[in-house]
Amino acid sequence: MVVYKFKTPISEDQIRKLKVNDVLYVTGTIVTARDQAHRRALEYFKEGKQLPLNLEGLAVFHCGPVVAKTGDKWIAVAAGPTTSTRMDIFEDEFIKDFKVRVVIGKGGMGKKTTDAMAKYGAVYGAFTGGAAVLAARAIKNVKSVEWYDLGMPEAMWVFEVEEFGPLVVAIDSHGNNLFTDVQKSVEESKQKIYQKLGITS
Amino acid sequence: MEVSKIVENVAFNILKQAVIYLPDDVKQALKKAYTEETSETGKTQLKAILDNIELAEKYQAPVCQDTGTIIFYVKAGSGVKDLDKVEAAVISAVKRATKEVPLRPNAVDPFTGKNSGDNTGRSIPVLNWEIVPGNSLELTVMTKGGGSENVCLGGMVVPGEGIKGLKKFVVDAVVKAGAQPCPPNILGIAMGGGADVSMKLAKKALLKPLTEHNPDPEIAKLEKEILEATNMTGIGPMGLGGKTTVLGVHIDYAHRHPASFPVAVAFNCWASRRSTARISVDGTVEYLTHKLLW
Numbered sequence: 001m002v003v004y005k006f007k008t009p010i011s012e013d014q015i016r017k018l019k020v021n022d023v024l025y026v027t028g029t030i031v032t033a034r035d036q037a038h039r040r041a042l043e044y045f046k047e048g049k050q051l052p053l054n055l056e057g058l059a060v061f062h063c064g065p066v067v068a069k070t071g072d073k074w075i076a077v078a079a080g081p082t083t084s085t086r087m088d089i090f091e092d093e094f095i096k097d098f099k100v101r102v103v104i105g106k107g108g109m110g111k112k113t114t115d116a117m118a119k120y121g122a123v124y125g126a127f128t129g130g131a132a133v134l135a136a137r138a139i140k141n142v143k144s145v146e147w148y149d150l151g152m153p154e155a156m157w158v159f160e161v162e163e164f165g166p167l168v169v170a171i172d173s174h175g176n177n178l179f180t181d182v183q184k185s186v187e188e189s190k191q192k193i194y195q196k197l198g199i200t201s
Numbered sequence: 202m203e204v205s206k207i208v209e210n211v212a213f214n215i216l217k218q219a220v221i222y223l224p225d226d227v228k229q230a231l232k233k234a235y236t237e238e239t240s241e242t243g244k245t246q247l248k249a250i251l252d253n254i255e256l257a258e259k260y261q262a263p264v265c266q267d268t269g270t271i272i273f274y275v276k277a278g279s280g281v282k283d284l285d286k287v288e289a290a291v292i293s294a295v296k297r298a299t300k301e302v303p304l305r306p307n308a309v310d311p312f313t314g315k316n317s318g319d320n321t322g323r324s325i326p327v328l329n330w331e332i333v334p335g336n337s338l339e340l341t342v343m344t345k346g347g348g349s350e351n352v353c354l355g356g357m358v359v360p361g362e363g364i365k366g367l368k369k370f371v372v373d374a375v376v377k378a379g380a381q382p383c384p385p386n387i388l389g390i391a392m393g394g395g396a397d398v399s400m401k402l403a404k405k406a407l408l409k410p411l412t413e414h415n416p417d418p419e420i421a422k423l424e425k426e427i428l429e430a431t432n433m434t435g436i437g438p439m440g441l442g443g444k445t446t447v448l449g450v451h452i453d454y455a456h457r458h459p460a461s462f463p464v465a466v467a468f469n470c471w472a473s474r475r476s477t478a479r480i481s482v483d484g485t486v487e488y489l490t491h492k493l494l495w
Contacts, residue, residue, distance in 0.1 A: 001241055001242075023245065064267075065266050066303060066305045068303055077262050077303065078263045078265065078266035078268075078305075079266055080265055080266045082348075083348050083381055106348075106439060107348075107380040107439075126439060126441060127249075128246050128249035128438075128439055129348065129383035129439055129470065130250065130253070130265040130346070130383050130470055130471060130472045131249045131252070132253065132262075132265045132266040132267075133253050133256040133257045133262045133263075134249055134253040134256055151306075152305070153305065166245055166249060168246070168441055178441060179440060181442075182379075182380075182435065182437065182440060182441065183379055183440075185435055185442075186379065189435055190373075190376055190434075193434065194372070197365070197368045197372070197430055198365065199368060199372075
């Protein structure tokens, strides 16, 4: 396990250094996107429309934050990750089209995303589910909110962060997927557990 | 003393307590898990969880951004007047908490997809009523996150398989859930009653402190057995591998139809949010699970 601290924009070379189980902290710009923002971003790309900001080298964060407004200033109150598997249907294209280097979420992602990360040079950083205040404290500034018509959780929040993490590299850019590995060994443990409980499967 | 004012105030307070301050038994269990976890990655997750709990308390911010679906359990003494005003008072408390704590608006119309914006809507917040003898009103709140709710599972096992069928059902549910419910989890398990009753009991069992076990020694033994078995899966904190998958197991039951063996597993994430207060007929309030810090 190696600890890395990267500043955005992150290059492909930097990303290729990371291996599963490494720990990453990101400083710079991260952008939230859940189901709706992913869908809209891909539609924009197809239609040749510009996104509100260039995502190249940035981190995309699967997160529907609690954000409070004081005066005309937004403050991130709680901003932990949401379950990433819902974004599996979009993420390979998202990585290809926008060249994001880090995808942050919880619960892991599937083969299509893993393949795209290997092909285009990106990693999946698992942020501890529910650790919403830890995340919010690393958000130093809410730079902007885009697509607020999608609602608070689904909007695209642009955060300026300092040492955002720890992110466990759970999918690296070499085809390794920690979640799939764990799942496999969990499946294998089932027979042993059945035996202990006296269950004949 | 005006009932609706007191209830509104107490409902607001327990809701705010629940989303910011985890109960002591949960904190203790997480600390113990951190000491005992052998997976390096698992340990990083438990460390982040413990740091986050401290920060939430320090900044009085919700421990998780998913402040959940809001569920109340009302134990109403038969001598308490104006019980018909409780629901409206609770709804008003939820709206206020959504603005002031703040909470994430989590009530969406399933047909239109529209978020009500204030955590209220058709049957939301959920109110579960129980009438008991006495002159006090006990109000408990649970806020239930979406990640752990999405893997709750109800089903029917063959009566001939009985408890063995239940055990297999639970192990399979935990394996299938994997990383999704933000492990380490707490499991509420119930059998009997019917498809609806078993799930209601399973969810309600999540309110029991982790230090408490079923008073029936045979059921307590089963709780321990399932706890040990599910921790053999290796799912670990956040599904990244390790020996801490489940922090505690609570089992409840109802009698069943001879031909049916309903079973239900309710998952809770590590952020097990609950708080209880009792309002006496003279208007005095006792906070039973948390200290009132404001």
